[in-house]
Amino acid sequence: MTSIPAKALAALLLAGLAGCGSGDYQPAVTPPPVTPDPPVTPPVVEPPVTPPVDPVPPVKPPPTSALDVYSVCMNPKPADPLSGKYFPDKQGTLNDELDFVRLWINETYLWYKEVPTDLKRASYATPVAYFNDLKTPLLSQSGKPKDRFHFTYTTEHWEELSKGVELGYGVNWARNSAPGPRLWQVSAVEAGSAAALAGLQRGDQLLRVDGDDFVNGDGADLVARLNAGLFPVKAGEQHRLAVARAGVEREVTLVSAKVSVAPVQSVKVIATAAGKVGYLIFNEHNSVAEKPLVQAFQQFKDAGVSDVVLDMRYNGGGQVLIASELAYMIAGPEQTAGKTFELSVGNDKADKRQPTLFRSKAVGYAAPDPVKAGTELPYLGLKRVTLLTGPGTCSASESLINGLRGADVAVNLIGEQTCGKPYAFVPASNCGTTYFAVQFQSENHKGFGEFADGFAPTCRVADDFTRAQGDLAEGQLAAALQYRSSGSCPAVAQGTRARSAAPAPVLVPVRPMGKEISIIGL
Template sequence: MRTPSASLRLVATSLAALLVLAAGGGGGGSPGATAGTTTPPPTGQQPPPATAPTPPPATGQQSPEDLNPNLLGEAFGTYWNLCATPRTGVDAKGRPFPDRQGTLLDELKFLRAWTNEYYLWYNEVPNTYRMADFTSALDYFDVLKTPALTASGKAKDRYHFTYPTAEWEAMQNEGIDLGYGLTFARNTEPKIPRTWLVTAVEPGSPAEAAGLRRGDMLTRVDNIDFINASGDAAVDAINEGLFPTSAGTAHRFTFERAGAPFEVTMTGAEVRVDPVKNVKVLDTANGKVGYLSFETHNGVSEKQLVDAFTTFKQQGVSDLVLDMRYNGGGLLYVASELAYMIAGPAATAGKVFERPQYNDKQGADAPIMFRSTAWGFSSPDPIRSGTALPYLGLNRVTVLSTSGTCSASEAVINGLRGADIEVIQIGGATCGKPYGFTPVPNCGTTYFSIEFKGVNHKGYGDFADGLAPTCQVADDLSRPVGDPAEGLLAAALAYRTNNACPAPSAQSRARQVKMELVRPQAKEIAIYPERR
């Protein structure tokens, strides 16, 4: 076992190149407010520098309390769970917290030890930062990454973040988000004026109760001009309204639909998000086509996917449209199960779904194969571990994708192609997240730092710029997801009939503004659970 604890899980990241305003996804609470993650204001301007000091000249000398890098691997076990402020009581599963009394210095030594042993680019981390100069573990973690740039001038490591452990576990095991049940897409350029459009409304959420729909444009938050406001006070007030940090607080919003403004009041709540929706069988002239929209590979999704594929198999589905346009990723074992349920045993037997490649200090880890039985993840409605999975045995599948299709979702596409399954992509290029990491819980915060790169059965994993679509089609916000007349699904059904991409509509040609989903980094990952 290569991880220091069975509770740790390897994770493939898929963090947005541009960070979200404060949180995102299903309108969840702000990780920036509670976990110290870097959270730019909605203006798109860079936030103030972290409180970490400017590094001293690169003398190669460590401060007296810093560890010799050659001994940091051994120090990992020594400093893990030594906390300046230990938690007391039990976690959500009734287990006592592992925290022991320690110091801030212990927490910093723990982070440096982990980085030196497991970070993919450990030999590029500067050793010029003095632990004694830091007053926050989060600020110290922020500098424990490579400062290198890519050829295009972007940061080589854009996937470094933290999340409150309790919130992270609630999202993964229970499918719960704090917020309004609302997902936005935003313009990336220009930053002002801002264009934020509703892309998804969770059934049963405050957003649905308020009557919001796909395509509605946000214009005001608590009577502040959202489109053009600037300045710290306005930005703070907007963040407070958009991303509540606790349930029960009401905020006012103005939206615009077809040019007409309207106001709604929504109260933040814990929203249970169903990751699998719109399961249906479409009768076409060429046979029955299964369709489902799939939003996140979490524990809740495992049973829902099995139920969906059981329905498809019972109804004689001969083709499938898998809608992952907003799926940021999640559990890689769920991704491997999904790929198996599409392709079946004949195409996947003995083949690797995804193989992680680590730094030169780590030995090879066992690859993820195409799983034919359920893992049995914790959820409100779990499936029994070892249950045989239903499968369709398809030699091709159509995937609806956008730049919001990340990580574990990309692994589904890449893994199927590695098994010689034809994957037709309709929509846009995926986000491009081939890297991975182990989320490390320590003292109430879970740390995410790149550890590996994932490749398929053929050894391919070079999609840092995304997986290109077969047909470029704009996301159609004028119709609900799952409507056969909605742009991406209509194009998929048409391609199935005539094997040709549709001509761009006048509307899609006119919309040249690049949009990205607003969601937290923890919603763009792929988790590799430990072996039992």
Template sequence: MQFVWQRAAALVVCASALSGCGGGGGGGGGGFLPLAAIPQLQQQQQQQQLAAPDEPIVESSSVSGLCTAPRTGIDPDTGAVFPDRSGSVDDEKRWVRGWIDETYLWFDEVPRSLRASDYATPVAWFSVLKTPQLTASGRAKDRFHFTQDTATYQSLSRGGVDVGYGIEWAFLSASAPRDIRVAYTEANSPAAQAGIVRGTRVLEVDGVDAVNGTDTARLNGGLSPVREGEAHSLRLRAPDGTERTLSLVAARVQRAPVLNVKTIGTPGGPVGYMQFNDHLATAEAALIAAVNQLQAAGIVDLVIDMRYNGGGLLDVASELSSMVSSGAVTTGAVFERLVFNSKNPFRLAPAQAIVPFHTTSRGFSTPVGQLLPRLGLSRVSVLTGPDTCSASESVINSLRGVGVTVNLIGGATCGKPYGFLPQDNCGTTYFSIQFQGVNNRGFGDYGDGFAPTCAVADDFDHALGDPAEARLATALSFLGTGVCPAPGSSKTAASLRKSEAHGTPYLVRSPIRESRLVLTPQ
């Protein structure tokens, strides 16, 4: 593409994992508004919000790089000197408002009564500059607005490097009595070296009861360290019931986006399996290696485990989709078309807004231009849940858009057909929805997520990739019989947690990892 893309998208999670996510003001009763009253309330809110004149909006380019604390040195994303100059908080807030007005997908739904002077920082000002509208199910239409320190963002998105124990926490219940489990661990991480396995439950953090304790600040601090070398004490209960107390020290952890690539023998022939956790730049090489391995094994079907994949690079999603399918269905087809606001803020010709099904590598982590291997499958099974988001949903939607059968086994996906072209200004990267992605058939309306073909609860009693794990076992069975488990079966729809059934995530991770990113390879 001629347009120089930057980054995109993410699902917002609670800033504090163990405290509630605010959903806006309400009456003292704390009850839910009847759905029938929502359209009328929205109309009243819009009239009130649009009644007051807005402060003047300037072109973002006129105040870009005017910073209260200008950076010096070289920007690793561009290879050029940082463009920062001396400016003020008001300059930074003016840039935010101008950039939102120019590029936000729903710029005309942003309340006009808001005033920058009521917000102390550019980030606080940015946080309210979004649509107040709701989806058909009553969820916020824009649940994805967020910011990130630019240096931290660059480290994770390009290199897959994060600071922590190497544990992906699953909050099966974030309020007391809490149920906090290990979803999986990263290889060679502090957690893996300590022998911590999937399904392990947290009982205590730095002496605070993790199940019923009220000191959520200490709990959050111990579960999610932010500095390398930070140490915390955790009392854990393993799946076999044994308990132990460990001191874990946070380190720089290299995330492995693709794990557990294997072939499983079935009566219908060999079935491939891969655990795909992140659409990072490093995933490109890992996915190519995985497909080559499965192709050599002669698989007849494929199960992709994306239950914890929040998304990432859209080009990587396109590469994976091409490798799964055949040239007969993808040649000349659209993987995803990006629909922007009526201002066409990036001045794109129609062809420039199309992401094709890539047939060669993009150069993220393998040499550019290499022919991608093909499995040539007409169907694929995807293990899903409420943490399957954004670029992962693009894989599902775009394969369906060219006639590939995609069976979903697990829970409803998160519902994020939107993406960002995030923008750095003064050391903060701003993520604001700027496009909706639609497939080859023009479909992209899944703001409430994709429903599973077979509803199956997440199974923390078995390792991921174990053929006995509930979701994988169901996928294998469904491939052979075309029949979902009976509702009364264990780990099936009857035991789905409310969060899984309604697409509410239970992993707590950086919004960067819940993303739909478009990026120029370096």
């Protein structure tokens, strides 16, 4: 095959191209440049704004125990570094304090099953008002309220009372309990107090307070003024009292102050034809009483007394351990070894408590002049003891009677029926208030504890306001000494009751509820 030269091939190709079409050469038309549309930026769409959602607080479970809300307070008490006092209080609400009292009652109250269940809690503005209604409404067999011992104090006030310190004038009163004209008489005056310096004496009858009629005065405003004058709320208050003594009226001006009250007074040894008798006035089972009781019984032991008369007509109670120490000092180890002084029985939720024994060694309570803890107590080893009693003889004082009788010690009572309180407390302090609710019923070694109506006297003898306590001619002490020597009640006491168509009213001490209690240790 013959090859076509490259140049000839190129010419043929060009000729071929030229022969296509009309034969005239038309240059190629270049289209105008196309300008592209600018890119469209899509609109910016803001994402929807989600409103913030507060986190759901965790649901606080309701408290199931008083400990869950202990010291959770509406108004927590701040620490006081200057005095060294610190408090466990935490911020809380009224509901927290209401929960505390409700749960505490439900857990510890002796008659918790009898507490009303229809109380409208929202109607209570304070925990104290709520507490006051959280008790049994039932009556005893004698028709009295079953629970007569349900009360509160501010914790500060309770601490002062526990130390034997009271705000007032240093005068104690006894009153009638029947309706009608008021009859108040001075039962005792504290040495060195405003009342003593003003010359008030046992037996003085109150007539007026700051000019207002005390005997017959009526009306809420007048009663408020009477109470303000008789029960000052701070030191330095000045009030006028008018009293009658043996038909003669006198007026005194008193200034209130904190008064340290001696729980043990007038310790002495009385010589009688039948031997020596120890006598003392014992007014309260508090921590301050421990050492003077030990000292008194050491004095009696050194003197070789063969009997003791304890003037407890105004003793409303206090610490059960003080009563157990006193019982041991009366009876000694031979009659009390291995025996229960008192057993406190709680509700069906309470753990079984260990019995309180006759204590042979001092507790060593904190006091201005304490006895050393563990000190061996002096004892007399008596088979019998005499107590002067009245409606003011309550609680731990009745524990002394019941405990000694449980150990087969003869306890003779001269005076009036005791108040009837076989119950004990463990006080609970919360958010500045100390609550007292009956938690235990007390029994002696023989299992006896049914004295809610009190112990009847061996010899019924009226309180003699015409003479000082400790005077050998004073009615109850004279009767006690006579009964000791003869074994029979004085004819004067019997004759007085037989001749009198309207016997003198029995006067009861004027005092706060906190002085009519039995307190047991935790």
